[in-house]
Amino acid sequence: MGGAEQAVARIGEEPDVVTGEDAPAARAPAGRASAGWKVLPIVEGLVLLIALVLPWVLQDYLTVFATRVVILALFALSFDLVWGYAGIMSFGQALFFGAAGYGVALMARDLNVTSILLILPAGMLIGLTASLLLGGFLLLGRYPSSVIFVSLGTLTGSYAADRLARGWYYLGGQNGIPSIPPLTLGSYEFEEGPVYYYMVLGILLVVYLLCRFLVRSQFGLALAGLRENEQRIAFFGYKAQHLKAIIFAVGGTIAGLAGSLYAFHEGFVWPNMLGVVFSTQVVLYVLFGGSGTLIGAVIGTVIIEGVSFWLSDNYRDVWPIILGVLLLLVIMFRPLGLVSFVLGERERVGSFGKGPNKKGPNKAPKPKETGNAAP
């Protein structure tokens, strides 16, 4: 690891310079925010409003497409939680998405289970188990794992799962598992269309609110600290590795939920769902929209999927190239993604503890409160 350490040592002085440059930029929006303007809730409200009226505006086949986008946004949310907040580069998030998809597809095929009350928990459980195993292996241990190791480990896991699914006859090989029956609730069948759309949107909303609560809690504050300076957080007495493993498992659970919804919506699962294709796709969504904002993940998914749907008729060949160029530009010049055009740094991080005009000592930041999160 000499080279990597050397690289870190070599650029050791760089981050300070960067924060020095960023500080004025971060302060300006903060001033605006303290003047009573909160942009984040407005953006979130707008997105929700648009999402709610969409099925009335769109034709049927577009509603089906919109449903897919909402599910992918749920998937993107899971990655944003892991990368945007905790700074764990999970290059294999699709592993949990696809594993849950395959798992519920098998349940439907071999056990004839299609009830939503069983399928969704099963998908979440598969995602949770897989992410606990992988995360526990990669993140925990006597010595902290390097970021490079974690990102390569997750990438390799996803790639290996893809290869396994391609070669395993029981899982359908290259073709995957076709013709999954529709999701049911009692005798009701969820067909593609507005009902499925609203069901998925409701789930996304609930998960979004839970995530928002989570990242605005003491736990979320510790996570943000982890992303910014892991060593300092460790010095404060937090078990940095445990925090990482926990959030990784939460991300995996959400990805599993998204994967099971996706499998039943599309009606089939195929190896790409597990592999590098989906894993990198979700990275694109989040980076493009803006990591570490939750809403950025949703917006990024909607824009990338929407534009690629729009362009796919005429510019199918050129679109991936444009996507690559855009991504490169975002990484080089707008590392906080599209939402950073409207969101200030202060709002991105969020406010913790009691604000100047709030009463009550209930949110005073004491390490004791996170005792359950970091035992």
Added chain:
Amino acid sequence: MASTFAAVFEIVSFGAIIVLVVLGLGIIASMMGIFNFAQGEFVLLGAYVTYLAYAHGAPVWVGMVAAPFVVGALGFVLEALIIRRFYAAPIVAMLGTYALGLIIRESVRGLIGGFYLTVPEPIGGSIDLGSVHISAWRFTIIVITLLVMGGCYLLLARTSFGLRVRATLENPALARASGISTPLIYGATFAFGAALAGLAGALIVPVFSLFADLGIRFLIQGFVAVMVGGVGSFIGPVAGAGVIGTLSAALPWVMSPVVADVLVFVLAIAFIKFRPQGLIAGKGV
């Protein structure tokens, strides 16, 4: 006996291909501390240049000679324009080079379509050793890999350029103070790594044929090999590549290919977990 020999040859020749691909990746990772996700696409570009030369009527070997220079030049330009900005953070470097790789891969896909294009071997036929026939081209790849390995070693260990590269790796501030232009050294190192990938692509295209996803397959294997071998030295990644290449070629002979494929990755990740410094720890050549 004959079949054993054929199997050993298969294993060695695949190992050589992986070593060839990993050399460039390992040099960039060890000397510059960044994991270049576009490396697979540099391999693809090398293959594409070879194909272009062949499609325009030139002999295949002309394309093979040209490929490293073309890809190396491109690597130099990309380093100066883009990669240079990413040294501050290894993770951002991964994402940035991934975006670069995406652009290159999709451009090539647009140019060749979804086809598998074949390029003939410049040295065809087989070498007969008694009852065993081995592919002459694969044998040539092994020989070239050995030559390139030796050449890289000599370049890094015995020339003044190599000394500057190592000095920049050891202590950039002191290297700058001694009058070494470290940005130029980084540029040259990156270009050199890219050129090696281009050469690898050019040499393997007759074996694997040209398709847009050619690079991805080698990229992940290459990364795993670099980590197994140990980042920081020249010999580490080469050793890692030897191990990974040999394992991935040898295991399918004793178990089902699907299981073998996955097992190699699992073993490699487990190995890195418990020995993060890799097979060969330490810096230098």
